[in-house]
Amino acid sequence: MSENNQVVICFVVYEAEKIVTQGSFQVAEEASESVFCATDGVELKFTHLYRGSTCKTIVSSLRGGKTVDSFELDIPINRTKKKWKQCKLGVNHELFYRSQLETSV
Numbered sequence: 001m002s003e004n005n006q007v008v009i010c011f012v013v014y015e016a017e018k019i020v021t022q023g024s025f026q027v028a029e030e031a032s033e034s035v036f037c038a039t040d041g042v043e044l045k046f047t048h049l050y051r052g053s054t055c056k057t058i059v060s061s062l063r064g065g066k067t068v069d070s071f072e073l074d075i076p077i078n079r080t081k082k083k084w085k086q087c088k089l090g091v092n093h094e095l096f097y098r099s100q101l102e103t104s105v
Contacts, residue, residue: 004103007050007077009057011097013038013089020093027055027099042068042093053077055099061090075099 012022021044025034031049038044047058055075061068069090079101089095 006102007055007099008102009046009048009055009075009097009099011046011095013044014094014096015040015092027057042090044089050077059089059095061093073097077101 007027008024009027010022010024013020020040020042021036021038023034023036025046025048027048027050029049029051031047034046034048036044036046041063043062045060045062047060049056053076055073055077057073057075058070059073060070071087073087075085075097077099082098082100084096084098086094086096
């Protein structure tokens with residue numbers, strides 16, 4: 001059996017102290033999109049790919065199909081530590097995220 005490494009991004013979005021959405025997605029070397037719906041009607045679109053030891057990720061917050069906020073993150077691929085990082089997402093939300101390298105058989 002051979003082992004394959006997969007880069008996975010995990011995230012949680014809070015509004016005040018309430019979780020509005022959470023999830024994870026696998027990142028590849030080709031650009032891809034992952035979309036998640038929050039309980040407050042916001043759609044989160046992650047456009048992502050990885051090069052070397054960094055995930056290039058564009059996070060877009062959409063409401064009614066229109067972009068409310070968008071920014072780029074360079075997320076280092078953590079091979080050992082699974083440390084959460086945090087940033088502001090729009091006016092009312094906080095985005096917590098981390099990357100990890102998973103091995104599948």
